[in-house]
Amino acid sequence: MSPKRSRILGLVRPDVWDIEPYSAVEPPERLASRAGLTKEQIIKLDANENPYGCSPAVGRALSEFDEYHIYPDTICGDVQELLQGYIGAPADSIIVGNGSDEIIDLIMRLFLSPGEKVINCPPTFGYYASSAAFCAGKVVRVPRLSDHGLDVEGIVKAIDDSTKIVVIASPNNPTGNCVKTGELTEILDTGLAVIVDEAYGEFSGKTVLPLTSEYDNLIVLRTFSKWAGLAGLRFGYGVFPTALVEQAMKLKPPYNVNLAAQVAVRASLADLDDLMDKVRLIRVERDRLYGELQRIDFLVPYPSEANFILCKLLRGDLQHVKHELESQGVFLRYYSDPLLSNCLRISVGTPEQNDYVLEKLRSMGSTLPANS
Template identity: 30%
Template structure:
């Protein structure tokens, strides 16, 4: 660390994203990207971008995109929507808006590890509430003193959803801001996006990275009471979503039927892969996301399996973290990719 860097960064390691191998002939099942391309209309929208649009700054309010999101998800109007440079920027804006230095953020565990990194960068305290052995949220809840509560639905990295009766108990009895991270919810049977209209302290986060096959364009959005969204607008960068991303987002929403077909294919492959992993001896929670968490209590270790798969140019995710040391998180790829994974797993563990 340089002598110019602020001291609190000395203890912050930063977030480690999944590997992005440079090789092209790999099976990449480690960062929960969609294996299918976006609709052809999205690519056509890129071709229609003019030099004049590139020369000028984008709409700082992303008004047309926010209106399209509101219409698509039955939200009253664009005042309820904030768009950002991926879900990660939404999270950063959220924390900087609602949590001051030395105040506390709460989250379930295990969860998206970026949460704690962003809290550290803001100088906030961070408190975990452990999920049970089945990755469910169970009372008693211990986060009454926090300013912000972060819940992933479905949970990452397990893919287990939070049932409505539990979520209702939380939202009905907590006074702080509750952020429900629905990055993977399009692969789930139910969403809480309408709850932003029911509970004035609930904000829902969504992304175009997973179900929309648009991880490369970086687009996320938050849905919440207009008063909360107005607060968040004060914190966002002036032109935080570029003109290409705004156009692509609008076109993707216009072609949601094609995206829905890919979602159903991924769900079917998820069922196939879960069943086959269980046959091999893995414990696999019932995920409602586009990944599975495969728990392995045998030999070789989960870390050794991860490394042996990597040698074969098959990339899955291994987390050297508490409660995850014996797990592999596996993105749902194509059925062909998953079959190759299974063939190699058989060779490794038998």
């Protein structure tokens, strides 16, 4: 029986029709089946996931936990305390989220009324623009300079009475560079809400957290998805100015971080030394991969302080490169933003995975047209 025709579509907010859908990465099974391969035959380096997985302590802790029938603590008090020990920010300034994506949403909902503006500095993480659009916010693009640094002058000039937020990823995804302190303080001095997203902070070893004691308009985001290998369990957090916490908490779903994620975060923080050893391995591999990519004459890799490397294709057709790599089981990240035309991003894998990708890239060189 076909459903009764109603005017349901007419009830949808008109601005939703214009939202560009966020392009989420696909799970390994689907990638593999698209390439006619098995999951075991593919190398998934498209989402900056941790190639070593999470701490083995996570599986043990999850199997021993037996209170899944109880609602989780809304503030995740014990996790807040542990995070205070980990990053040094006061426990009550930390708001937890189902991934840092959810904290990005929370901040947009906290500041944006329809039509109000967010300054975004592309090329950057695509979800900022999506999240602003969910609140009918207006995204003002101030593109990064040719060295991928921020155009601070452009940002300051773009501000008007309806501007509320400036978003900066550091290291930036996908360019891999960190914000410079002088640039950041200039932006903070505008008095707007400034989000610094440190999703890859553990790989850079740099943080702007000390500035939170000087600036009450700085919010710092972190996640356990990358360095702790918990992308699938979803846990991120924001360090908020104390004065904002009460208002922000009103907008947080009450039980957003499930108990499995909380158990996993606790187990990860108890296994910090081993996880940080893996972070160090990834950094060493990143630098080796960068050096090897520099030797491939049809690519220009950009220096990175994160766990991925952005590369520009100098000759040949990117769709052809993508197709060739995928047919051999290698999945990387490609872009539709014109600022990233001819670019691909390689997440740093294990040494074996990186060697495989390098070999496939090198062998493709002879099939691409020569430089004119």
